Amino acid sequence: MIAAKLIEEVATKLFREAATTLPEDVIKKLEEARRKEINPIARAHLESMIKSTEIAKMKSIPLCQDTGIPYFFIKKGLGIKIEGNLEMAISNAVIKVTKELPLRENVIHPLTKVNSGTNTGWGIPHIHYEVEHSSDFIEIIAVPRGFGSEAKSSLVWITTSQDIPEAITRCVLDQVVAAGGDPCPPTIIGVGVGGFADTALTLAKKALFRDPIGSHNPDPLVMELEDRIFKAVNSTGIGPMGTGGETTTLAVHVEISGSHTAVVPVGITFQCWAARYSKAIIYRNGEVRYLTHPKLGEE
Amino acid sequence: MSKEVCIQTPVSFKDISSLEIGDIVYVTGTVYTMRDMGHERALKMLKNREKLPFNLKNMALWHCGPIIRQKNDKWEVVVAGSTSSSRFTQLTAELVELTGLRCVIGKGIMGAEMVNAAKKYGAIYLISTGGAASLYANSIEKVEEVYWIDLGMPEAIWVMRVNRLGPLIVGIDTRGNSLTDRTMKKVATKLDQIARKSGVDLSKTYVWWPRQKTIGSEKFYR
Numbered sequence: 165m166i167a168a169k170l171i172e173e174v175a176t177k178l179f180r181e182a183a184t185t186l187p188e189d190v191i192k193k194l195e196e197a198r199r200k201e202i203n204p205i206a207r208a209h210l211e212s213m214i215k216s217t218e219i220a221k222m223k224s225i226p227l228c229q230d231t232g233i234p235y236f237f238i239k240k241g242l243g244i245k246i247e248g249n250l251e252m253a254i255s256n257a258v259i260k261v262t263k264e265l266p267l268r269e270n271v272i273h274p275l276t277k278v279n280s281g282t283n284t285g286w287g288i289p290h291i292h293y294e295v296e297h298s299s300d301f302i303e304i305i306a307v308p309r310g311f312g313s314e315a316k317s318s319l320v321w322i323t324t325s326q327d328i329p330e331a332i333t334r335c336v337l338d339q340v341v342a343a344g345g346d347p348c349p350p351t352i353i354g355v356g357v358g359g360f361a362d363t364a365l366t367l368a369k370k371a372l373f374r375d376p377i378g379s380h381n382p383d384p385l386v387m388e389l390e391d392r393i394f395k396a397v398n399s400t401g402i403g404p405m406g407t408g409g410e411t412t413t414l415a416v417h418v419e420i421s422g423s424h425t426a427v428v429p430v431g432i433t434f435q436c437w438a439a440r441y442s443k444a445i446i447y448r449n450g451e452v453r454y455l456t457h458p459k460l461g462e463e
Numbered sequence: 464m465s466k467e468v469c470i471q472t473p474v475s476f477k478d479i480s481s482l483e484i485g486d487i488v489y490v491t492g493t494v495y496t497m498r499d500m501g502h503e504r505a506l507k508m509l510k511n512r513e514k515l516p517f518n519l520k521n522m523a524l525w526h527c528g529p530i531i532r533q534k535n536d537k538w539e540v541v542v543a544g545s546t547s548s549s550r551f552t553q554l555t556a557e558l559v560e561l562t563g564l565r566c567v568i569g570k571g572i573m574g575a576e577m578v579n580a581a582k583k584y585g586a587i588y589l590i591s592t593g594g595a596a597s598l599y600a601n602s603i604e605k606v607e608e609v610y611w612i613d614l615g616m617p618e619a620i621w622v623m624r625v626n627r628l629g630p631l632i633v634g635i636d637t638r639g640n641s642l643t644d645r646t647m648k649k650v651a652t653k654l655d656q657i658a659r660k661s662g663v664d665l666s667k668t669y670v671w672w673p674r675q676k677t678i679g680s681e682k683f684y685r
Contacts, residue, residue, distance in 0.1 A: 204465065205465075205485060205632055205642075208487065208592075208630050208632065209592045209632075212592035212595040212598055212630060213592055213594065213595055215595070215598050216592075216594065216595035216596065216597045216598040217597075219597040219598055219600075219601065220542075220597035223597065225541055225542055225597050225600070226530055226541065226542050226596065226597065227542075227594060227596065227597055228542070228544055228593070228594040228595075228596050229527065229528060229529055229530050229542050229543050229544045229596040230528070230544075230546065231530070265541075266530060266532050266541060267530065268528060268529075268530045268616060268617055269615060269616045269617065270617065272615070277500070279615035279616075281615075310594075312546065312547050312570075312571075312593060315547075318677075318678060320670045320672070320673070320677065320678065320679055321670065321671045321672040322669055322670060322671065322679075323671045326669060330662055330663055330664075330669075331663075331669035331670075331679065333661050333662070333663050334658075334663040334664070334665075334667075334669050334679050335669065335670065335678050335679035337657065337658075337661070337663065338678035338679055338683050339678045341647075341650060341654070341684075342678060342683075344571065344572050344643060344646075344647060345570065345571040345572060345590075345593075345643060346547045346549055346570075346571040346572065348570070348571075348593035348594050392661055392662075393661075395660070395661065396657055396660070396661040396663075399653065399656075399657050399660070400650050400653065400654075400657065401646070401649055401650055401653060402646065402647075402650055403646070404592075405570060405571070405590060405592055405593060406571055406572060406643050406646060406647075407590060407632060407634070407642050407643060407646055408642075408645075408646040408649070427671055427672075432678075436593065436594055437593075437594060438593075438594035
């Protein structure tokens with residue numbers, strides 16, 4: 165039995181930390197990019213990015229003013245029981261961080277444009293649930309999802325009469341060119357292949373938060389596709405913020421799912437360089453492990 | 464060779480006419496934030512021949528929705544950075560024409576309407592680094608005023624006093640040159656080679672749906 169109160173406490177820490185502190189592996193990728201760039205404008209952007217991560221972490225303030233709208237991935241072991249209301253716990257965590265950090269109030273009614281002021285309401289925070297048969301814990305990933313990158317997502321349908329990896333490479337390349345500097349490159353690119361319209365895009369979003377950044381899909385065919393797209397995108401020269409340079413993407417993560425024999429949906433989405441997310445595991449006995457931000461365990 | 468300069472608001476044409484795309488700029492003085500709903504309201508008022516409650520002539524407009532907190536009855540900026548300016552290409556261009564605004568701060572691509580307005584009315588577009596809001600917050604001294612707070616925290620017009628806000632890159636200059644256009648033109652010249660290397664055909668339509676001109680379709684680059 166895991167208490168909803170504990171989940172609320174963990175989710176609060178995760179959501180606050182996600183908004184202020186980039187995971188170490190992402191910062192390392194940005195530093196790598198800075199070492200590689202010779203273009204002075206690209207270097208200036210990367211300098212500002214890295215400096216900004218340092219200031220945000222030190223002062224415990226949001227890294228980007230678009231603290232997004234809240235998305236949570238929750239993976240629950242089949243045998244795990246929760247005492248209390250999980251949705252309420254997550255929602256309370258968002259309300260608390262929004263008020264205390266503070267975050268920008270971003271959630272509006274989609275028709276009237278009225279702002280709830282709490283970053284919750286009308287189904288937000290969104291929680292993506294998965295059940296894992298064998299595990300003995302709950303995994304929580306907290307994502308303050310900015311919309312510069314979310315709003316550059318696409319879904320396309322590719323017929324099976326053609327070479328699918330080729331078609332995917334072409335579509336991602338086109339999307340990167342069309343988006344230019346808007347999704348705040350260097351981005352992480354998430355691609356979800358197969359399944360349904362909604363699951364292809366969900367897979368793409370899940371792919372963004374693969375840990376560590378730049379690690380490969382274990383399937384050699386998918387790994388090859390990740391490399392192919394990565395090379396194509398980084399030879400465009402779009403560069404940081406779209407003003408030119410070597411680094412347009414930090415990593416390409418592809419996930420697949422079984423698909424209909426006629427046509428394959430491909431979801432494509434970006435994560436801006438400020439790849440803010442935070443992940444923890446709560447075990448059945450109440451023990452908590454913070455995976456992306458281990459310091460949270462010492463608080 | 465790009466230069467590094469500091470400009471002070473209000474800005475005259477003379478202050479910015481020598482700036483070229485790629486130059487690095489720091490802004491000092493007063494800046495006004497404006498996003499989607501602010502543009503909508505401002506343009507509606509101007510087109511109805513109503514006066515705006517603030518004067519943008521020779522001023523700097525920032526495509527920014529900051530995080531603000533209220534402390535002892537005073538507004539305080541927590542962090543502030545740019546939102547995607549491509550949403551405002553046409554809207555901000557109209558504002559340049561109608562208000563005499565001179566300096567636009569944002570991020571990403573601003574299209575042809577803004578390039579034309581910059582050239583015709585003598586304005587510039589400065590590209591900031593997206594996401595670097597905690598860095599820019601360091602150069603914000605205070606909130607001088609707020610208008611249209613009924614639109615919500617991100618959408619309100621925040622009047623801020625800034626000291627050396629930057630580094631910002633000149634993205635569009637008063638001669639109508641665009642840094643992102645130049646970059647994307649260079650990208651376009653490389654596409655055939657990239658396509659060959661990565662084994663894709665640019666003259667082919669791979670996508671079945673959506674049916675309109677889209678990514679992965681024949682005429683995408685034409």
